[in-house]
Amino acid sequence: MHAARNIRLCTKDCVCLFVCPTGATDTENGQIDFEKCLDGCRLCVDACPSHAIYLVNDNYAPPQVKSQKIKAMMLEMAENKTEQEKIASGIARDAKSPIARQLAKALAVSSRISAEDFLREAGYMLPQGDEVKKLLRALLNSQQQDLPKETIQRLLDLL
Amino acid sequence: MDDMQELSVESLSALCSNLAKACSKQLRTEEAALFDQLSSYYKSKSELPEGKQFKDYSDLVLKELNSDYPKISQQAASDGDRGSLRALTWGEKVSKILRSLLDRYEKQKDSMLENTNVYVCEICGFIYIGNLPPEICPICKVPGFKMLKIQKESV
Ligand code: SF4
Numbered sequence: 001m002h003a004a005r006n007i008r009l010c011t012k013d014c015v016c017l018f019v020c021p022t023g024a025t026d027t028e029n030g031q032i033d034f035e036k037c038l039d040g041c042r043l044c045v046d047a048c049p050s051h052a053i054y055l056v057n058d059n060y061a062p063p064q065v066k067s068q069k070i071k072a073m074m075l076e077m078a079e080n081k082t083e084q085e086k087i088a089s090g091i092a093r094d095a096k097s098p099i100a101r102q103l104a105k106a107l108a109v110s111s112r113i114s115a116e117d118f119l120r121e122a123g124y125m126l127p128q129g130d131e132v133k134k135l136l137r138a139l140l141n142s143q144q145q146d147l148p149k150e151t152i153q154r155l156l157d158l159l
Numbered sequence: 160m161d162d163m164q165e166l167s168v169e170s171l172s173a174l175c176s177n178l179a180k181a182c183s184k185q186l187r188t189e190e191a192a193l194f195d196q197l198s199s200y201y202k203s204k205s206e207l208p209e210g211k212q213f214k215d216y217s218d219l220v221l222k223e224l225n226s227d228y229p230k231i232s233q234q235a236a237s238d239g240d241r242g243s244l245r246a247l248t249w250g251e252k253v254s255k256i257l258r259s260l261l262d263r264y265e266k267q268k269d270s271m272l273e274n275t276n277v278y279v280c281e282i283c284g285f286i287y288i289g290n291l292p293p294e295i296c297p298i299c300k301v302p303g304f305k306m307l308k309i310q311k312e313s314v
């Protein structure tokens with residue numbers, strides 16, 4: 001587990017600079033230096049008066065087990081939503097009035113967000129999860145011509 | 160794996176854009192960028208339909224409200240799957256809003272949006288019409304800064 005700073009909340013009180021044993025809190029870009037941060041130390045987390053620092057897990061508990069049935073249904077919902085997104089994007093491309101295009105764009109964004117939510121609940125919540133790795137491997141083996149294989153391979157290496 | 164054959168390129172794109180967001184939340188910037196690349200790749204494979212109307216969108220939403228939400232919510236409830244149930248509850252509320260917005264648009268046409276702004280909640284997809292976004296999203300309760308403003312192109 002390492003510390004991370006929410007720049008939005010940091011009020012530059014700098015107590016974290018005094019308590020950190022490794023200097024990980026003192027950086028140019030305002031973020032904590034994850035490489036220097038000691039696993040589970042959390043001194044700066046407790047010291048920050050603005051609650052601007054939190055701990056990021058390196059490992060997560062396995063997600064809730066889902067039935068095959070609900071997984072399939074969640075994928076079906078995601079397909080509904082991406083179908084809506086497609087229609088709305090088509091309207092956003094073709095409509096004559098800027099207001100119609102604006103509304104269509106909003107509908108497309110909304111459908112995409114719902115699709116993403118249903119996909120999370122179909123078992124693809126955690127990027128490090130087994131489902132995601134299984135999917136990436138399957139994608140890598142698919143026959144698609146111009147597939148960006150290096151991207152997928154790099155993800156598998158990192159996750 | 161069978162999952163993959165079932166998934167359309169559009170769903171694969173959404174799956175990857177969602178994972179990109181999840182990676183950013185864990186401050187894994189390289190992974191987030193890679194998932195974004197994959198998401199754009201699948202998006203580029205999607206062919207947008209020609210000649211669609213708002214009515215086509217609205218029909219899909221109606222179908223979802225009449226048959227999918229009740230059926231799937233029942234399954235989620237009997238599974239005790241709180242996560243799915245939560246997503247379905249938000250989704251159903253959002254769909255109802257979408258329906259009534261489109262009904263209104265049908266009647267009022269462009270005048271409905273002439274002197275106002277359009278926002279979409281980045282977390283649940285709620286669409287808000289008004290000058291300023293609400294302080295918290297009425298559906299998923301995130302703070303108003305999570306409301307994305309959809310710009311009107313200038314004519
Ligand atoms: S102690 Fe908190 S507020 Fe002060 S500089 Fe560190 S993160 Fe920012």
Ligand code: SF4
Nearest residue numbers: 020037038041042044
């Ligand atoms: S958790 Fe400890 S080592 Fe890591 S940045 Fe905070 S004070 Fe430094």
